Amino acid sequence: MRGMTDRPLLTVAHRAGNTLTGLRVALQAGVDLVETDVHLLRDALEVRHTKALARHLLRERWNSQRRHNPARPRLAEVLAAADGDPRLMLDLKGPSLSVATRVAALLRQEAPELPVTVCTKQWRMLDAFDGLPHVRRVLSVNNPVHLGRLRARLRRRPVFGVSIRRQLLTPAIVAELRESATVVMVWPVDTEAALEHARRLGVTSVISKNLPLLRGLLADRPTDAGPDPAPVAGRALPATP
Template sequence: MNTIAVAHRAGNSLAGLHLANLLGADVIECDVHHHRGRLEVRHLKTAGPLPFLWDRWELVPASTPRLGLQELLEADAHGSTFMLDLKGPGSRTGVAVARLLHDLGLRRRLLVCGRQWSAVEAVADLDYVNPVLSARTSRELAALWPRLSRRSFHGVSVHRSLLDLDVVSRLRSSVEVVMTWPINDVQSLEQMVDLGVNAIISDNPEVLMQVVSRR
């Protein structure tokens, strides 16, 4: 199969969605939070009672408009394949996503990923959803192997620092798609492709265009 180009965080804004479609990305990733009964797509995190959203390099007022998952899905005019990265503890976000998809009557291919595997599994029984388990740490990777032996998953998304030839080969024997991130330069792209990774998650338009151009 061709290497899959995944536009990291592109679905967190309508402008990012538009750019990813122009680049020809195969999959558009967005971060899904369940906040006060609403599913929002954003990378910024809430700060409890404090009136702002934050990330390591960014601080914005809590009143900043937030894109909803339903709004994102309904705004898509290109039949994009989204990957919903489920955020928050436990299975709550996954349960809410499954409910929203059912209520919308949406039956289009989606990927659902996350480090909270119970949340991914809450959506995995929908027959149009491809579940992907994420691992950021060596402890999460160690826990991944028994999980993959107990249930079938479409793919895994593993941080690049955890991958070598043996790990990728073992993962490829268990799942269809092995994704990795962050791949934001061509040298890293070449290294991961050489290891056998077949889905590249990138913030860099040039890297995404490189992946697309190799077909």
């Protein structure tokens, strides 16, 4: 059962891009997008999921700014490791809009023509990527209030993509979103039960930390059909509205 579409689901490896090893493993697995969480800490674009560093790690960073924890790579290192692969999805974190400005500047300098997907719950951050036509923008939602705002916004202007907590959605809401969004992603989808729920909803994409589950989706994908739509290496990218 594939819900509202017979096309394969787009596969997104949740947090896999937060380490260089995880990035390489996910890319080698063939997933369609690899999520990387980006924070701005003391003028450095750091990749990690944790919202706040533990106290002892924070003290260590302040005491020795020259030392660098390889488990928390900088965004420039992630871009270098991706080596031109267009399957990065940068999830911009934190309260300050400066992270988006810094990421946009880095992309202009290091990868001006690289197709990259950028996702954030702070939608104003996406304005920083004006003038970068290769950046695909995704509006993220994690609570009912923001979902209501998103639905109202999409009635006025279409977007490339949305990323929404799965439990907030119904098939009717997904159908409405797909009228104005090229990609409808849901998370978390880490179990077979969650995957079946996502299919019943009719979404186009699942975000999962369960790489074997994503590998299963890829293995079941017909050889003559890509995901719908498909921001995939080697395929034409859908236009950003």
